[in-house]
Amino acid sequence: MCDLRPARDDDTEGVIRLIGAVFDEYEGCVLDVDREEPELRAPATHYDRFWVLEREGRVVGCAACSLHLPMVEMKKIYLDADLRGTGWGRRLIEIVEREARRLGATRIEAWSDTRFTRAHAVYAHLGYEKADATRFLHDLSGTEEYHFSKSL
Numbered sequence: 001m002c003d004l005r006p007a008r009d010d011d012t013e014g015v016i017r018l019i020g021a022v023f024d025e026y027e028g029c030v031l032d033v034d035r036e037e038p039e040l041r042a043p044a045t046h047y048d049r050f051w052v053l054e055r056e057g058r059v060v061g062c063a064a065c066s067l068h069l070p071m072v073e074m075k076k077i078y079l080d081a082d083l084r085g086t087g088w089g090r091r092l093i094e095i096v097e098r099e100a101r102r103l104g105a106t107r108i109e110a111w112s113d114t115r116f117t118r119a120h121a122v123y124a125h126l127g128y129e130k131a132d133a134t135r136f137l138h139d140l141s142g143t144e145e146y147h148f149s150k151s152l
Contacts, residue, residue: 002060002088004095007050009042014059015052015076016040022078023141026115030140047075049099053088055080063092065099072100074110077119089122101152108152111135111145123148 007015016033019040023029031037039046043064053061060080066073074096079089100108112119114134124130128148137143 002053002055002083004051004053004061004091007044007052007062007064009044011052011059012041012043014054015043015062018059018062018080019076019078021080025081026113028141029113029115029143032140036139043076049096050076051092051095053079053083053092055083061088061092063096065096067103067105069103070106072096072103072105072108074108077110084118089119090126093122093126097150097152106152107149109147109149111147113141114144114146120146120148126150 016031020031023031033040043050043062047064048067050064051062052059060083062076062078063074064076066075074093077089077092079092097108110123110128112123120130128150131147131149134144134146137145
């Protein structure tokens with residue numbers, strides 16, 4: 001049984017563990033929180049909205065967004081490997097979409113590492129369009145990202 005709830009800043013350890021585990025699945029992906037993602041030290045404070053999915057007191061999923069109304073940027077969609085294919089990834093995306101609609105957004109956008117192909121399939125299934133252009137983050141992971149967007 002999983003429970004989805006708004007994040008608190010004291011969820012930081014679980015969120016970092018989750019994202020680190022996902023990064024470990026991909027060659028060359030590095031999570032250096034202090035140098036590149038210090039916002040993970042206080043996720044509820046940093047992001048306009050942040051949710052965690054818990055199972056037995058452990059963070060097994062997360063989703064966040066930043067508000068740039070009338071657009072919302074979806075961020076930090078991560079799911080424990082054991083839960084992939086169960087519908088939870090879709091539900092994490094849908095909670096961001098519901099919040100965006102509630103706030104009056106007309107568009108939702110996301111950037112995703114080109115290595116995260118399974119996530120891209122979920123985005124496509126949910127009606128997101130992938131742009132032709134990519135961006136490079138010039139980070140420790142050598143990240144190149146695809147841009148996805150959807151009208152709400």
